[in-house]
Amino acid sequence: MVGSTSSASNMHEVANDNTNPYRNMVMDAMRMNQGNVSQCPIVEEEPNVDATRFFDLLKYSNEPLWDGYTNHSKLSAVAQVFTIKSDHRLSEARYNKIIEWARSILLEGNRLKENFYATKSMMKPLGLGY
Numbered sequence: 001m002v003g004s005t006s007s008a009s010n011m012h013e014v015a016n017d018n019t020n021p022y023r024n025m026v027m028d029a030m031r032m033n034q035g036n037v038s039q040c041p042i043v044e045e046e047p048n049v050d051a052t053r054f055f056d057l058l059k060y061s062n063e064p065l066w067d068g069y070t071n072h073s074k075l076s077a078v079a080q081v082f083t084i085k086s087d088h089r090l091s092e093a094r095y096n097k098i099i100e101w102a103r104s105i106l107l108e109g110n111r112l113k114e115n116f117y118a119t120k121s122m123m124k125p126l127g128l129g130y
Contacts, residue, residue, distance in 0.1 A: 022061040022075045026054070029126040053125035060122065066110040074111045078119050085116075092116040 047055065060075040072080075081102075085095045095116045103112055113119040 020061060020073075022073055022079060023058060025079070025126065026057040026061055026075070029057075050125075057125055063111060065112060066107045069107075075122075077112055078122060081112075082119065082123060 057075065060078075061073055063074045064070060065072045065074060065077050081095075081099065084090070084098075090098070099112065099115060099119075103110065103114065106112060113122055
């Protein structure tokens with residue numbers, strides 16, 4: 001969870017914790033809240049495409065950027081880099097160069113998306129118009 005001092009193993013235990021702003025962003029984008037989530041019936045079937053995207057984004061909001069790291073989740077890192085791209089009007093090529101450099105200095109096994117296309121695909125279900 002972003003800004004948390006909890007261990008990586010605790011990141012998945014905060015599913016109902018409203019202190020994760022990136023989890024809240026996913027819930028808002030999918031028009032979900034604690035009230036309507038708790039009222040959802042439990043059905044044992046494969047989720048549809050929209051539900052799968054929703055659950056993937058929730059997972060990304062709690063998944064650490066690399067094992068043992070708790071300052072950023074996979075989603076928080078991508079969202080913040082997208083904000084930098086937008087704020088500074090970076091081209092896709094410049095964005096990709098920054099990501100290439102960042103991935104080269106991050107620990108092996110980091111989960112930062114490798115380029116603009118992969119990041120855009122991950123963020124698309126939020127409907128933010130990247």
